Amino acid sequence: MRPLTIFTALLVIAAAASARLMTKHEIRERQLEAAKRWQTSGRLAVRAAAGYAKPSGVKNITFTNPKAAGPEGSLDDLIFWTSGGPGCSSLKALLQENGPLSWSWGQAKPTVNEQSWMNLSSVLWVEQPVGTGFSQGTPNIQNEDDLAVQLIGFMQQFLDVFAELKGKKLYLTGESYAGAFVPYIANYIYENPTLLDLSLQGIWIGDLQAQIPAVDFVKKYAGLFSFNQTYMNYLEKTAAQCNYTGYVDKYVTYPPTGLLPLPGDSVDPSGSCDVWNDIYNNALIINPAFNIYHIWDTYPVLWDVLGDLGSSVQSPVYFDRKEVKEAIHAPVDTEWTECSNVHVFPNGDGSLPSAFTVLPNVIEKSKRTVIAHGLADFILIAEGARIVIQNMTLFADRKKG
Numbered sequence: 001m002r003p004l005t006i007f008t009a010l011l012v013i014a015a016a017a018s019a020r021l022m023t024k025h026e027i028r029e030r031q032l033e034a035a036k037r038w039q040t041s042g043r044l045a046v047r048a049a050a051g052y053a054k055p056s057g058v059k060n061i062t063f064t065n066p067k068a069a070g071p072e073g074s075l076d077d078l079i080f081w082t083s084g085g086p087g088c089s090s091l092k093a094l095l096q097e098n099g100p101l102s103w104s105w106g107q108a109k110p111t112v113n114e115q116s117w118m119n120l121s122s123v124l125w126v127e128q129p130v131g132t133g134f135s136q137g138t139p140n141i142q143n144e145d146d147l148a149v150q151l152i153g154f155m156q157q158f159l160d161v162f163a164e165l166k167g168k169k170l171y172l173t174g175e176s177y178a179g180a181f182v183p184y185i186a187n188y189i190y191e192n193p194t195l196l197d198l199s200l201q202g203i204w205i206g207d208l209q210a211q212i213p214a215v216d217f218v219k220k221y222a223g224l225f226s227f228n229q230t231y232m233n234y235l236e237k238t239a240a241q242c243n244y245t246g247y248v249d250k251y252v253t254y255p256p257t258g259l260l261p262l263p264g265d266s267v268d269p270s271g272s273c274d275v276w277n278d279i280y281n282n283a284l285i286i287n288p289a290f291n292i293y294h295i296w297d298t299y300p301v302l303w304d305v306l307g308d309l310g311s312s313v314q315s316p317v318y319f320d321r322k323e324v325k326e327a328i329h330a331p332v333d334t335e336w337t338e339c340s341n342v343h344v345f346p347n348g349d350g351s352l353p354s355a356f357t358v359l360p361n362v363i364e365k366s367k368r369t370v371i372a373h374g375l376a377d378f379i380l381i382a383e384g385a386r387i388v389i390q391n392m393t394l395f396a397d398r399k400k401g
Contacts, residue, residue: 050328052136053157077121078168078198080155082128084176086349087340089133090125091319092306093175099125103318106302122165128154131344133319134330139342143350144184151185152195159197166197173204179371183354186362202366206373206385212247212263213383214276215239224295225279226286235275242273248383252390260391280378292378306338355388363394 081098083090095103095110098117103110117123127133129147130140141147159166170189174182182205189200215235218225222232239245243263251260263273283290291297307317318324319336326332351357363369373385 049162050330051161052329053154053161073120074169076169077171077201078165079117079121079123079171079173081117081123081125082174082178082181084174084178084181085132085339085344086129086177086181087132087342087344088176089127089319089336089338091127091133092308092338094125095306095318098123103305105304105308107305121171122168124158126151126154129344131340131342133340134325134334134336136331136334139344139346141345142347143345144180144354145188145351147181148185148188152188152192155196155198168198170196170198170200171202171204172200175206179205180349180351180354183359183362184351186366187354187358190362190365200366202368202370203362204370204372206371206377212244212387214279214378215244216248216383217378218279221295225283227282231282235279238273238275238278242275244273244275248387252383252386256390260387293374294376295378296376308338353388355392360392360394363392 081090081093083093093099095101096105098113098115100113100116100118101110102113127135128151129135130137130150141150172182172186182203186200186203189196189198215238218227218232218235227235236245243261247263280290280292287298289297289299289301303315305315305318307320317336317338319328319330322332324330325334325336330336354362371385371389
């Protein structure tokens with residue numbers, strides 16, 4: 001390249017660089033301007049209440065939206081939300097997922113949640129079963145049917161207080177292990193239609209089947225897991241021995257030809273076929289910050305206002321602060337944790353997965369059923385949900401499964 005050409009090129013680069021020079025004040029001004037879309041003027045147009053229903057000891061946080069903002073909003077609906085675990089608080093969803101405010105990991109202060117479900121309806125966040133969050137009492141349920149009875153008892157007392165919600169269209173929703181809770185609750189309501197003065201319309205859940213697609217999940221995200229070839233060969237050999245290899249491609253097709261074969265003839269994998277735990281343990285060796293709910297996470301782990309496991313607790317856990325407990329009528333002597341330190345099913349959950357029992361009945365009786373899934377979730381794998389749906393018989397026709 002001739003000197004003149006080089007000099008000209010350098011001038012162009014220098015001019016471009018100088019055009020990008022900004023003071024910290026100017027950068028901050030642009031950030032503040034961009035942040036305005038997350039702000040709102042005045043108070044949020046919502047009505048909120050919090051408290052207990054006895055004797056169940058279940059805790060609820062209720063937000064009703066008098067305006068039901070948004071083009072799809074309705075004053076005739078009530079959304080019930082419960083988180084999973086079992087034993088994890090629904091207040092996480094209230095503050096970090098679908099509530100009126102959002103206070104996510106690493107966020108200095110809460111912001112208005114423009115995607116809140118309150119744009120559509122009034123929402124009821126419930127800490128259940130007993131043993132979860134601020135709920136009071138000693139856990140004693142043995143299965144999902146017991147949980148449903150306990151929850152409906154709470155709802156009856158709730159409607160005695162909030163009588164204006166009687167007769168509303170009810171939608172039961174939840175994530176993670178709530179994929180087990182919600183179908184059993186819905187089935188109990190459908191089978192006992194006189195117990196609750198609400199009109200159940202349908203359910204929204206995140207459900208699971210973890211083992212069968214686990215190795216395929218690792219292969220799909222091989223760059224993130226970064227396992228060496230020796231370990232990958234071991235996983236593929238194990239998957240083949242346990243009849244996991246090619247399962248989705250072979251059986252999850254439409255129309256279904258019949259009931260799907262169950263590898264190992266059991267809903268619980270044997271020790272040698274428990275590839276999910278094997279993968280998880282080895283993922284932690286490579287990435288100690290590995291997050292089963294969001295596989296892209298690495299160090300540094302951001303602080304979390306709710307004190308989620310693995311996060312750095314740089315300030316008091318929000319719902320464990322005395323003034324917050326007083327504001328929501330929670331006992332100040334109860335330590336709040338995002339997930340319970342006690343077993344809410346003292347002897348384990350004695351119920352079979354709902355897909356084998358009540359879920360087909362719930363789908364048939366509901367106006368709408370949504371089974372959703374996050375693609376970055378390793379603990380509840382999306383392909384597993386497809387397997388569960390495929391294996392159900394609906395309306396006495398397997399082709400509708």
